[in-house]
Amino acid sequence: MSYSFISTNPVHLRRPHLLPQLPSSLRDNLETYIQTLKALASGLLGSMEEALEMEANEMAAKMDDGLQSVAIIYYPPCPQPELVLGFTPHSDATCITILSQVNGVGGLQVKTRDGSWVPVNILPNALVVLVGDILEVFSNGLYESAEHRVTVNPDKERISMAFFVNPKLEAEIGPAASLVMKNPPCRFKTISTEQYFNNFFGRVLDRKTNLEALKIDN
Ligand SMILES: O=C(O)CCC(=O)C(=O)O
Ligand SMILES: [Fe+2]
Numbered sequence: 760m761s762y763s764f765i766s767t768n769p770v771h772l773r774r775p776h777l778l779p780q781l782p783s784s785l786r787d788n789l790e791t792y793i794q795t796l797k798a799l800a801s802g803l804l805g806s807m808e809e810a811l812e813m814e815a816n817e818m819a820a821k822m823d824d825g826l827q828s829v830a831i832i833y834y835p836p837c838p839q840p841e842l843v844l845g846f847t848p849h850s851d852a853t854c855i856t857i858l859s860q861v862n863g864v865g866g867l868q869v870k871t872r873d874g875s876w877v878p879v880n881i882l883p884n885a886l887v888v889l890v891g892d893i894l895e896v897f898s899n900g901l902y903e904s905a906e907h908r909v910t911v912n913p914d915k916e917r918i919s920m921a922f923f924v925n926p927k928l929e930a931e932i933g934p935a936a937s938l939v940m941k942n943p944p945c946r947f948k949t950i951s952t953e954q955y956f957n958n959f960f961g962r963v964l965d966r967k968t969n970l971e972a973l974k975i976d977n
Contacts, residue, residue, distance in 0.1 A: 760845055761833045767793050768827035769927070793829065793922070796857050800924045803855065803888065811898050814937040818897045821930040822854060826952070830921045834866065837911040845917070846909035850967045852959045853891030857922040860887070864917040870906040879907075892970040893925065893955075896947045899934035906967055926952045944977040 766772050767789075804819040834845040845866055860867065860881055867887070868876040879887055895904040911917070926932060933949025950958075950973070959969050 760835070763831045764828060765789075765830075766826075766828045768797070769824055772826075789829070792920075793827070796922045797827065799886075800855060800857060800922070804924075807894070807898075807902070811901055811935075811938065812941070813898075813935050817935050817937055818854075821926040822924060823927070825854075825927040825930070826923075826925040826956075828923045828925075830923070832919045832921070834909065834911055834917040834919075836914050836916055838913055840911045840913050843911060844908055845911045846907075847964060848906055848908040848966050849964045850895075850904035850906045850970060851889055851891040851923065852893070852956070852969055853889075853923045853925055854893040854897070855891055855924045856889040857924070858887040858889060859920045861918040861920050862916070864912055864915045866909045866912060866917050867919070868908055868910060870908075876908065891923075892967070892973075893932055895970060896932055896973060897935050899938045899942065900946045901938065901942075904967065904970060928953050944975070946975055946977065947973045948975060 765778070766774070800822070801819060804822055805815075808815060808818055832846075837843055837845075848870065858867070860879075863881050863883075865878055865881050867879040869879055870876055889905045889907065890902045892904045894902050909917075909919075928951075930952050931949050932952055932955050934945050934947050939945045958972065962969060962972075
């Protein structure tokens with residue numbers, strides 16, 4: 760598998776010199792894609808606040824000009840797909856992830872509550888929205904982050920593209936006060952986004968262990 764990770768926002772964290780050969784058509788398309796998904800994410804977050812009965816903008820404000828990044832992932836075909844996984848089981852460390860299964864080759868699976876894996880079917884022109892660990896924390900557990908994995912295909916390559924939406928570095932990650940007030944107890948600790956990602960990158964990617972470290976035993 761090859762994983763190209765590009766930090767896209769905030770703009771001052773971009774490192775364009777690392778990709779000097781990127782054709783300008785790809786740069787332009789990527790920029791359009793990012794701007795479109797940024798607007799989509801902001802709409803989705805607003806609707807989620809409403810659905811969760813949070814105070815308006817309580818969560819979305821933290822994501823305004825927050826950390827955003829894109830991963831372009833290539834999975835080569837594998838002649839013995841039963842022996843390996845394309846991506847190990849994990850939940851994303853994000854608030855939300857907007858995923859495109861670019862070339863229409865499936866493989867993404869989500870874990871259900873009973874522990875079985877179900878495929879995320881390919882629908883033409885559809886994007887997949889994954890709830891990440893940060894949204895589980897913000898919603899005080901009302902939304903559960905989706906544990907997912909990717910299987911490999913014996914004869915087809917797979918290309919996917921993920922857009923990761925996160926709070927800004929200065930923001931704090933913790934359960935929304937309006938939700939904890941209505942529906943105690945508070946289920947997660949509050950930490951800065953910076954500390955959160957330092958912890959995340961210091962760990963091995965493994966199921967939902969990143970989130971478990973923030974849980975408060977009530
Ligand atoms: O390739 C995919 O469909 C999933 C990628 C993924 O889970 C990730 O980048 O976190
Ligand atoms: Fe993921």
